Amino acid sequence: MSAVALRPPGQVMQLERLGSLHQSRLSFMRILLRRMRAGNWRIKRRLFEIDKAGVGVALYEAQGPERSYTLVAFAHDLPPEKRSDRVIAKAWDATFTLFDGAPEQADIDRLAQNVPLQEAGRVSVSELSVSRANRSVRLWEHVVTCLAQGHQPDAEKVAAVGYLMRTTAVYGSGKLGAADRGVTEDRPECHGPFQIEMLSVYLTRCFVMDLVEHMARARSPDTAVPLDPGLRRRFGIGNSTGLGLAPFLVNHPVLLNNWIATRETALARVRSVETAAASEVTVFRDRLDRAIRNAADWRSEHPMQIERLGHLRADLDALKARLEGFDFAIHPWDRLYRWAEDALSVEGQEQLVSLLLEPYGELVDDLEGGLAADEAAARRIDGAMSVADLRRLIKAHYGWALAIDWTQRDAQARAWYVSEEKLEPRLGERFEEPIAEYEQPLAPGRDAAALARDLHGCDPSLSIADFLTSHPEHRHIVRRVQLVDRYPYAEIRDNTIAAHMMPIDWLRCKLACFGATHFDPRSDRWVRINMFQNAPFPPELPDTGDDWAYPEVKP
Amino acid sequence: MSFSLIETETLARKAARGAGMSWGLAEEAGFAVRWSEARGLPGAELLAALLQQTDGDDRALVAPQPGDVWRAEAPFCPITAGAALADRAGMLPGQALRLGPVRYPLLLLPYLAETGQAGLSWADTDIRTGGGVTVEGDARKALATEVTCGFAASGSLPCPPTQWRAGVTPETLAVLNRFAHRTYAPDTEASRLAGAGAGLTDND
Numbered sequence: 001m002s003a004v005a006l007r008p009p010g011q012v013m014q015l016e017r018l019g020s021l022h023q024s025r026l027s028f029m030r031i032l033l034r035r036m037r038a039g040n041w042r043i044k045r046r047l048f049e050i051d052k053a054g055v056g057v058a059l060y061e062a063q064g065p066e067r068s069y070t071l072v073a074f075a076h077d078l079p080p081e082k083r084s085d086r087v088i089a090k091a092w093d094a095t096f097t098l099f100d101g102a103p104e105q106a107d108i109d110r111l112a113q114n115v116p117l118q119e120a121g122r123v124s125v126s127e128l129s130v131s132r133a134n135r136s137v138r139l140w141e142h143v144v145t146c147l148a149q150g151h152q153p154d155a156e157k158v159a160a161v162g163y164l165m166r167t168t169a170v171y172g173s174g175k176l177g178a179a180d181r182g183v184t185e186d187r188p189e190c191h192g193p194f195q196i197e198m199l200s201v202y203l204t205r206c207f208v209m210d211l212v213e214h215m216a217r218a219r220s221p222d223t224a225v226p227l228d229p230g231l232r233r234r235f236g237i238g239n240s241t242g243l244g245l246a247p248f249l250v251n252h253p254v255l256l257n258n259w260i261a262t263r264e265t266a267l268a269r270v271r272s273v274e275t276a277a278a279s280e281v282t283v284f285r286d287r288l289d290r291a292i293r294n295a296a297d298w299r300s301e302h303p304m305q306i307e308r309l310g311h312l313r314a315d316l317d318a319l320k321a322r323l324e325g326f327d328f329a330i331h332p333w334d335r336l337y338r339w340a341e342d343a344l345s346v347e348g349q350e351q352l353v354s355l356l357l358e359p360y361g362e363l364v365d366d367l368e369g370g371l372a373a374d375e376a377a378a379r380r381i382d383g384a385m386s387v388a389d390l391r392r393l394i395k396a397h398y399g400w401a402l403a404i405d406w407t408q409r410d411a412q413a414r415a416w417y418v419s420e421e422k423l424e425p426r427l428g429e430r431f432e433e434p435i436a437e438y439e440q441p442l443a444p445g446r447d448a449a450a451l452a453r454d455l456h457g458c459d460p461s462l463s464i465a466d467f468l469t470s471h472p473e474h475r476h477i478v479r480r481v482q483l484v485d486r487y488p489y490a491e492i493r494d495n496t497i498a499a500h501m502m503p504i505d506w507l508r509c510k511l512a513c514f515g516a517t518h519f520d521p522r523s524d525r526w527v528r529i530n531m532f533q534n535a536p537f538p539p540e541l542p543d544t545g546d547d548w549a550y551p552e553v554k555p
Numbered sequence: 556m557s558f559s560l561i562e563t564e565t566l567a568r569k570a571a572r573g574a575g576m577s578w579g580l581a582e583e584a585g586f587a588v589r590w591s592e593a594r595g596l597p598g599a600e601l602l603a604a605l606l607q608q609t610d611g612d613d614r615a616l617v618a619p620q621p622g623d624v625w626r627a628e629a630p631f632c633p634i635t636a637g638a639a640l641a642d643r644a645g646m647l648p649g650q651a652l653r654l655g656p657v658r659y660p661l662l663l664l665p666y667l668a669e670t671g672q673a674g675l676s677w678a679d680t681d682i683r684t685g686g687g688v689t690v691e692g693d694a695r696k697a698l699a700t701e702v703t704c705g706f707a708a709s710g711s712l713p714c715p716p717t718q719w720r721a722g723v724t725p726e727t728l729a730v731l732n733r734f735a736h737r738t739y740a741p742d743t744e745a746s747r748l749a750g751a752g753a754g755l756t757d758n759d
Contacts, residue, residue: 080758083758084758122556124557125557125559125719125720134758136759137758137759138759173561174559174560174561174562175559175561175562177557177558177559177562178559179559179719180559180560180561180719181561182560182716182719183719376586379582379586380641380669380670381638381641381642382642382645383639383641383642383643383644383645383646384643384645384646417739417740418738418739418740419739419740419742420736420739420740420741420742421742423739426740428740433743434740435740438738438739438740441578463643463646464642465639465642465643465646468579468638468639468642469639472576472577472579472580472635473577473579474577474579475577475578475579475580475582475583475638476577476578476579476582477579478579479579479582
């Protein structure tokens with residue numbers, strides 16, 4: 001078998017492409033549901049004490065082969081004027097924590113004092129995540145009203161929003177006092193990235209669907225009906241995300257590398273397949289048809305996304321046409337991919353990459369073991385390296401940054417900073433706001449170029465240890481340059497502070513790795529998405545395959 | 556109050572940055588505090604004390620001379636010196652290295668352990684790693700005239716974490732928060748809206 005090489009980091013790690021990723025077999029939501037199905041997980045509603053006003057507490061327990069986890073959900077009666085997706089909000093429709101095991105009453109009492117406060121509360125090493133969600137005002141009232149009156153909600157209205165509640169933050173890994181990732185990372189079910197957070201969202205979806213039916217019954221006990229199971233699955237959990245998520249990709253370089261390298265390795269494996277079996281072609285055609293449906297259902301009001309969706313729909317039609325009479329006998333997937341590089345938009349190319357993995361679970365699913373990362377293990381600086389060698393690394397991995405004229409205002413028009421208020425990451429205009437002195441280290445390209453300038457006059461044989469003694473300001477970027485040499489997909493190879501940079505590209509990259517769909521930018525730095533839409537509910541899990549992430553094609 | 560290790564590391568990094576360290580050195584401070592707290596050592600408390608004592612100082616390390624003795628007129632910062640030691644892990648002579656004077660020398664320990672060294676000692680204090688950390692003497696020492704780093708150790712001894720929580724006192728927390736606060740940009744109405752990118756309805 002002749003192996004196809006991985007796509008080079010210089011091509012893959014551009015923001016436009018990272019901002020065009022789609023969910024795939026290797027997305028964390030799909031990994032979670034595959035594991036839960038294989039491990040025969042049982043999910044039980046342990047408690048549902050919610051009153052007629054929708055206020056109370058509920059417990060959802062997920063029992064795995066060795067351990068259990070419990071979503072503790074607090075439902076609130078939120079006045080509409082307090083509802084906001086921003087991190088500056090102080091109250092929500094529902095608040096959650098994922099408890100490690102089964103909570104006692106004392107735990108629930110303690111959590112009731114803290115979880116509804118979110119950032120203003122504290123949790124303990126027994127809790128693994130903290131999150132909150134707000135109702136979609138548009139859809140919630142419609143669904144409650146319809147169900148209370150005894151009929152199903154309008155499928156078109158359901159499709160237009162896609163969820164009844166959207167989370168506005170899901171904190172894990174030690175935030176707000178919760179357990180550090182190290183507490184759970186050796187457990188098989190927690191080892192993969194964000195498995196705890198994804199479990200919390202999956203259980204949140206169960207709770208929200210139960211809650212909406214409960215509210216309909218409370219309004220009209222005699223006439224209320226539950227949701228039709230087919231329609232029920234069309235509800236996901238929304239998420240509304242601003243810049244809080246963006247710095248993560250730069251602050252976790254090894255993790256970013258592993259996510260992208262895993263995807264690229266999977267793609268290379270599929271492109272290396274010599275002959276596609278008929279069954280594999282059938283799966284590919286099926287997922288393509290369903291991706292076409294997904295693109296048709298995907299709504300956005302953002303001009304940029306509307307344009308890209310137009311390209312995507314045309315791309316998928318072109319792809320379908322290309323398959324007419326296509327010869328699947330000789331390296332079919334590599335030929336198809338190379339055709340797409342010329343024929344499709346970046347959005348369409350990356351959709352194809354995800355589709356190519358679909359028939360090949362046996363070939364690529366084992367790669368999920370490489371998604372996790374130990375950032376701390378990669379932090380050491382090799383001080384014995386010479387100035388000459390470091391300069392070589394900069395040239396090899398940051399050539400794109402050396403080519404930018406950093407004296408131009410547009411090249412560094414922006415600065416990332418953290419606001420005093422609620423410690424929210426923000427992006428400002430360097431030359432118009434007093435923020436430069438508060439800048440966060442989120443511009444590796446600019447920093448690498450500055451490092452190259454200061455290395456220029458140095459003795460080539462000087463050690464980096466000695467260089468850093470007189471240049472401590474370069475310590476951060478020296479660490480990155482050495483790291484990127486070992487982890488080639490660790491760095492966004494694009495200007496992260498340019499005047500026209502789009503932060504939503506960062507958000508989409510991360511959220512696509514999670515498995516999110518229906519990216520709907522609200523601005524250049526704010527995006528809404530859907531999670532677990534069309535996913536099986538717990539009783540359906542044993543009989544549902546891993547194809548749920550693509551909608552069924554309408555009959 | 557009980558804190559997770561990542562919270563403590565993040566706070567230490569911000570505080571060190573707020574006190575004037577470069578981002579790269581601030582990352583080193585975060586590492587040292589986390590490593591210490593994970594082994595029951597008072598890393599956060601000592602960093603808070605260090606930052607208070609040296610606030611406003613020029614932190615440039617006096618260039619270490621080649622050889623096995625590092626001397627400086629002003630006391631070494633244990634974060635700067637520790638990172639410099641770790642950078643030179645493969646370049647130093649194979650015997651014990653002495654340096655001094657050093658502020659809060661316990662904060663050198665994470666760097667020595669990370670590069671496989673067995674411990675350090677000063678005056679009447681001896682600190683060993685390997686299995687766990689054993690301390691004989693005054694781990695909270697504010698200033699040691701001369702510290703001996705255990706470069707004579709043969710091979711690296713594992714020194715795994717022993718706990719997942721950091722016991723940060725309210726006093727230490729207040730000091731670190733005060734330094735961290737310097738890294739936050741004051742809010743303006745414009746930044747509140749434009750900076751985060753919202754400003755349109757999010758109640759729909």
